[in-house]
Amino acid sequence: MDIFNVSGNNYQMGFTIGEHFKSYLKFATREFETPLSSCIERIRLLEGKLKSSLPGCLDELYGRADGAGVDKDVMLLYMFPEILGRTDGCTTLTLKTRDNVLFAHNEDDRGFSKDNVALVKYCYDDGFTFAYTMASRMAGSAYAFNSYGLAFSSNYIFGGRLELDNVSRYIILRDVINARSICEVEKKLNAFSAASPFSLNVIDLRTLEAKNFEKDIETLYQFDVQDRFARSNHFVLKDAPLTRVPKNSVFRREKSKELLDALKDESVEALLDILAFEQDEMDNSVFQNPDKYPDKIVTVSNFAVDAKAGRFIVNDFIEKKRYVFDSSATLLDEQNIM
Numbered sequence: 001m002d003i004f005n006v007s008g009n010n011y012q013m014g015f016t017i018g019e020h021f022k023s024y025l026k027f028a029t030r031e032f033e034t035p036l037s038s039c040i041e042r043i044r045l046l047e048g049k050l051k052s053s054l055p056g057c058l059d060e061l062y063g064r065a066d067g068a069g070v071d072k073d074v075m076l077l078y079m080f081p082e083i084l085g086r087t088d089g090c091t092t093l094t095l096k097t098r099d100n101v102l103f104a105h106n107e108d109d110r111g112f113s114k115d116n117v118a119l120v121k122y123c124y125d126d127g128f129t130f131a132y133t134m135a136s137r138m139a140g141s142a143y144a145f146n147s148y149g150l151a152f153s154s155n156y157i158f159g160g161r162l163e164l165d166n167v168s169r170y171i172i173l174r175d176v177i178n179a180r181s182i183c184e185v186e187k188k189l190n191a192f193s194a195a196s197p198f199s200l201n202v203i204d205l206r207t208l209e210a211k212n213f214e215k216d217i218e219t220l221y222q223f224d225v226q227d228r229f230a231r232s233n234h235f236v237l238k239d240a241p242l243t244r245v246p247k248n249s250v251f252r253r254e255k256s257k258e259l260l261d262a263l264k265d266e267s268v269e270a271l272l273d274i275l276a277f278e279q280d281e282m283d284n285s286v287f288q289n290p291d292k293y294p295d296k297i298v299t300v301s302n303f304a305v306d307a308k309a310g311r312f313i314v315n316d317f318i319e320k321k322r323y324v325f326d327s328s329a330t331l332l333d334e335q336n337i338m
Contacts, residue, residue: 014060018067021135104271105153140173160197
């Protein structure tokens with residue numbers, strides 16, 4: 001997986017990312033050219049909302065389009081995946097002890113390769129945000145950490161309604177991962193109505209605060225993690241029936257919670273072992289093996305944080321690599337994994 005820095009203003013950062021993913025984006029966005037005409041009024045509406053409320057995100061999207069040589073309207077449609085019904089699924093664990101917080105996340109998706117994902121450090125004048133970045137989405141939809149001491153992971157929520165005239169969760173989260181405190185995260189999440197429901201897991205490495213937010217279009221639910229918390233891709237904080245939720249989503253959350261509650265070894269490696277739980281069938285596994293299910297939504301990567309040690313681990317299951325970073329996003333170690 002490529003690892004690189006971007007800097008400058010929002011447009012320049014987006015341009016660099018667009019250039020990096022140019023070959024992939026030129027091919028992947030072709031299928032969005034035909035439906036664009038039927039969506040153009042909605043795209044204009046959403047573009048206007050971004051211009052007034054998230055101008056930095058809009059500039060970054062414009063830059064990505066220009067860097068990739070893709071029409072801006074096509075890129076906007078591509079970056080509002082709710083419009084054409086694209087979804088994904090993930091699992092996150094948080095373990096809070098008396099003097100530490102441990103955090104781990106499985107990123108589940110489809111069709112990822114070295115051509116369309118990278119680890120990117122977004123460098124600002126007063127800090128940085130380091131994020132798993134996809135050609136198909138803005139940073140924030142998977143996992144990230146920043147120089148202000150926050151680490152994040154995001155989960156799509158199945159079974160909720162869609163509001164296509166609202167800003168995509170993927171774009172809202174790009175702004176959120178630049179937050180400097182959990183209070184600022186909450187403020188940003190409350191500022192927008194989202195196109196689709198999602199959860200956001202956040203830890204503060206400085207204060208050892210851990211929180212899960214669940215956004216249901218307009219309403220924001222929140223839970224302060226005091227010890228052990230697991231979540232997957234269905235409503236947990238909101239009292240809602242498990243309708244239209246894949247069996248595997250419920251299994252991943254319940255099995256992860258069961259293993260986490262029984263855990264004696266309070267280490268990042270132990271959390272990663274839970275996320276590696278696998279049985280014969282995909283529906284009975286937390287780890288969705290990309291070698292066994294190449295045409296499904298599978299575990300493409302995971303992320304783990306040891307707050308006390310200031311250590312961040314990224315496992316890339318596509319290229320079979322493990323990367324270890326410090327709190328400045330400096331690569332400390334790289335090794336092959338099986």
